[in-house]
Amino acid sequence: MQLRQVVLTGDRPTGRLHLGHYVGSLKNRVALQAQHDCFVMIADTQALTDNFDDPKRITESVVGVCKDYLAVGIDPMKSTVFIQSMVPELFELTSYFLNLVSVARLERNPTVKSELQQKGFADSITAGFLCYPVSQAADITAFKATLVPVGDDQLPLIEVTNEIVRRFNRIYCKEVLVEAEAVLSNIRRLVGIDGQTKACKSLGNAIFLSDPSEVIRQKINSMYTDPNHVKVSDPGRVEGNVVFAYLDAFLDDKSELDDLKSRYRRGGLGDTVIKSILNDAVQALLAPIRDRMELVKDDDIKDMLREGSERARTVATHTVSEVRDAIGFGYDNCKT
Amino acid sequence: MQLRQVVLTGDRPTGRLHLGHYVGSLKNRVALQAQHDCFVMIADTQALTDNFDDPKRITESVVGVCKDYLAVGIDPMKSTVFIQSMVPELFELTSYFLNLVSVARLERNPTVKSELQQKGFADSITAGFLCYPVSQAADITAFKATLVPVGDDQLPLIEVTNEIVRRFNRIYCKEVLVEAEAVLSNIRRLVGIDGQTKACKSLGNAIFLSDPSEVIRQKINSMYTDPNHVKVSDPGRVEGNVVFAYLDAFLDDKSELDDLKSRYRRGGLGDTVIKSILNDAVQALLAPIRDRMELVKDDDIKDMLREGSERARTVATHTVSEVRDAIGFGYDNCKT
Numbered sequence: 001m002q003l004r005q006v007v008l009t010g011d012r013p014t015g016r017l018h019l020g021h022y023v024g025s026l027k028n029r030v031a032l033q034a035q036h037d038c039f040v041m042i043a044d045t046q047a048l049t050d051n052f053d054d055p056k057r058i059t060e061s062v063v064g065v066c067k068d069y070l071a072v073g074i075d076p077m078k079s080t081v082f083i084q085s086m087v088p089e090l091f092e093l094t095s096y097f098l099n100l101v102s103v104a105r106l107e108r109n110p111t112v113k114s115e116l117q118q119k120g121f122a123d124s125i126t127a128g129f130l131c132y133p134v135s136q137a138a139d140i141t142a143f144k145a146t147l148v149p150v151g152d153d154q155l156p157l158i159e160v161t162n163e164i165v166r167r168f169n170r171i172y173c174k175e176v177l178v179e180a181e182a183v184l185s186n187i188r189r190l191v192g193i194d195g196q197t198k199a200c201k202s203l204g205n206a207i208f209l210s211d212p213s214e215v216i217r218q219k220i221n222s223m224y225t226d227p228n229h230v231k232v233s234d235p236g237r238v239e240g241n242v243v244f245a246y247l248d249a250f251l252d253d254k255s256e257l258d259d260l261k262s263r264y265r266r267g268g269l270g271d272t273v274i275k276s277i278l279n280d281a282v283q284a285l286l287a288p289i290r291d292r293m294e295l296v297k298d299d300d301i302k303d304m305l306r307e308g309s310e311r312a313r314t315v316a317t318h319t320v321s322e323v324r325d326a327i328g329f330g331y332d333n334c335k336t
Numbered sequence: 337m338q339l340r341q342v343v344l345t346g347d348r349p350t351g352r353l354h355l356g357h358y359v360g361s362l363k364n365r366v367a368l369q370a371q372h373d374c375f376v377m378i379a380d381t382q383a384l385t386d387n388f389d390d391p392k393r394i395t396e397s398v399v400g401v402c403k404d405y406l407a408v409g410i411d412p413m414k415s416t417v418f419i420q421s422m423v424p425e426l427f428e429l430t431s432y433f434l435n436l437v438s439v440a441r442l443e444r445n446p447t448v449k450s451e452l453q454q455k456g457f458a459d460s461i462t463a464g465f466l467c468y469p470v471s472q473a474a475d476i477t478a479f480k481a482t483l484v485p486v487g488d489d490q491l492p493l494i495e496v497t498n499e500i501v502r503r504f505n506r507i508y509c510k511e512v513l514v515e516a517e518a519v520l521s522n523i524r525r526l527v528g529i530d531g532q533t534k535a536c537k538s539l540g541n542a543i544f545l546s547d548p549s550e551v552i553r554q555k556i557n558s559m560y561t562d563p564n565h566v567k568v569s570d571p572g573r574v575e576g577n578v579v580f581a582y583l584d585a586f587l588d589d590k591s592e593l594d595d596l597k598s599r600y601r602r603g604g605l606g607d608t609v610i611k612s613i614l615n616d617a618v619q620a621l622l623a624p625i626r627d628r629m630e631l632v633k634d635d636d637i638k639d640m641l642r643e644g645s646e647r648a649r650t651v652a653t654h655t656v657s658e659v660r661d662a663i664g665f666g667y668d669n670c671k672t
Contacts (some may be wrong), residue, residue, distance in 0.1 A: 044665060049434075052436065052507065056665070059663075059665065085667075086667060088427070093382060098464035099462050099465070099466060101463050102463070103463055103466050124438050124440070125439050126438055127439055127442055127465070127466070131433070131463050134638065268532070314584070327391045328395035
């Protein structure tokens with residue numbers, strides 16, 4: 001990972017971004033943009049695959065997501081932030097790639113399988129949802145991304161992409177597309193404040209980057225700890241304790257963290273204290289982000305998206321043109 | 337069918353066109369273009385779904401198909417002839433529509449099912465092939481076609497299209513898309529000259545519009561008749577007799593045809609005679625077509641495709657823009 005590489009990353013715009021996004025990807029992106037060419041995609045088309053009957057949820061989230069991006073430090077001078085549907089060349093690539101993947105292969109995809117179970121529409125799965133890994137392969141290859149930051153549950157998606165890349169280059173006898181490498185996030189997926197599942201916009205169990213200070217405090221106070229840790233003097237469990245899961249992610253001083261853990265295990269450290277420490281850490285992290293968020297102007301967002309989508313489109317158009325030439329769909333004589 | 341309507345029709349470019357195309361669709365198209373707005377699509381992208389590993393077969397067929405079109409009388413002043421992949425808006429519509437059809441629905445499609453059997457890749461069906469009815473729905477709706485000439489085996493495809501249309505308009509609360517009506521061809525599908533199957537480019541059992549006179553004569557001479565009709569004096573069967581199937585399609589004088597059939601059934605009419613009559617009819621039909629074919633210049637084809645694809649793109653772009661607005665993917669502020 002020494003040379004300058006191309007990174008593709010992004011989010012489905014289905015609500016504001018939260019601490020799970022921050023530790024899982026946003027923080028990493030801000031670091032990556034200093035070294036690499038980053039394309040940050042607001043995946044409205046992909047979000048449509050499981051929100052096709054509620055497109056407002058998507059379109060009304062775009063501006064908020066952009067605010068979050070700018071506030072955490074994604075810099076439009078360094079990263080190309082764009083809206084997926086504003087780069088229609090991605091639709092074309094998807095169509096070509098659909099011929100290179102069997103239905104059986106898509107149905108076997110573990111990521112799709114588990115998402116289907118989670119969403120409970122295994123029986124009525126739409127063609128769009130089944131095929132979204134192919135559209136993702138189009139997103140990655142359109143920009144010739146070589147690094148794709150993902151969670152470990154998304155590794156099978158990168159595999160599908162690379163299978164398509166190899167198949168395309170072999171069948172059409174041109175090294176047009178490049179394989180991508182998954183970059184795993186250092187931080188494991190952040191649990192929800194209810195401790196039940198991962199922090200998730202749709203489950204309402206997340207601390208949003210845009211939450212006011214008081215809301216953050218309330219959410220932290222409501223966090224599950226150890227149900228058997230009733231009195232302060234009781235020994236407590238650190239494992240499966242939501243507050244410690246968050247402290248792991250947000251307390252920078254690791255020796256302080258180790259100290260807290262042993263005191264909690266021994267007994268004598270109250271939930272109020274650890275929640276207060278967590279609150280301080282999260283408030284310290286989010287206060288400057290919230291401050292920057294307030295300075296973001298509508299025009300900043302418009303400019304970022306207009307320029308980003310234009311830049312992304314230029315790159316994708318170039319790739320599509322190479323792809324067409326490889327297939328033989330050049331038809332130079334008919335071009336308008 | 338009184339008012340001027342929009343017709344979408346076309347062919348997968350996988351070889352020259354033959355008599356089966358002529359009676360099944362080309363003749364009808366020439367009639368339709370006088371009354372209606374006809375869009376004639378050279379479906380290269382669709383052809384790719386089952387020829388993705390042999391794209392040359394497609395790209396090398398485009399010019400020939402255009403020659404055949406011009407020779408039979410498709411008039412670029414009346415019909416908009418275009419190449420599917422030159423109208424990339426169709427890819428975008430396909431992506432949105434994929435969310436409106438379940439995988440189960442596509443797998444149940446009888447047309448797709450029987451094509452899969454025919455091609456023998458039921459187990460390794462690609463996502464592109466499974467989804468081609470959705471891409472066809474995009475083709476039809478992009479031009480707001482209300483009439484689609486089809487063979488009866490393609491009726492399920494029009495059903496899928498209309499389901500998508502109704503679903504789209506209902507979910508996005510706008511009457512953007514219009515339903516299409518299937519126009520069934522008068523002539524049943526023409527059998528191959530081997531009598532085994534339908535006339536089919538890939539089976540090499542067809543008389544091509546571009547076949548030289550002598551080749552036509554040879555192909556007609558090689559046609560299966562009635563294997564039990566050994567001597568001229570033997571009674572012969574008309575049903576299942578390839579020569580009579582072709583006479584049904586190409587002999588304009590129906591009383592002469594009835595007369596031939598009864599004489600053949602009685603015995604006393606030789607295969608050589610009926611083949612010679614068929615040869616005269618087919619030669620009379622194809623000679624002027626072949627003459628016109630020789631007059632077609634490369635520039636005529638280029639002009640037709642350039643202007644046609646441009647015109648088609650204008651219409652499709654308008655529809656896509658309405659579709660985006662209905663979904664909410666307008667993002668006017670970000671447009672470049």
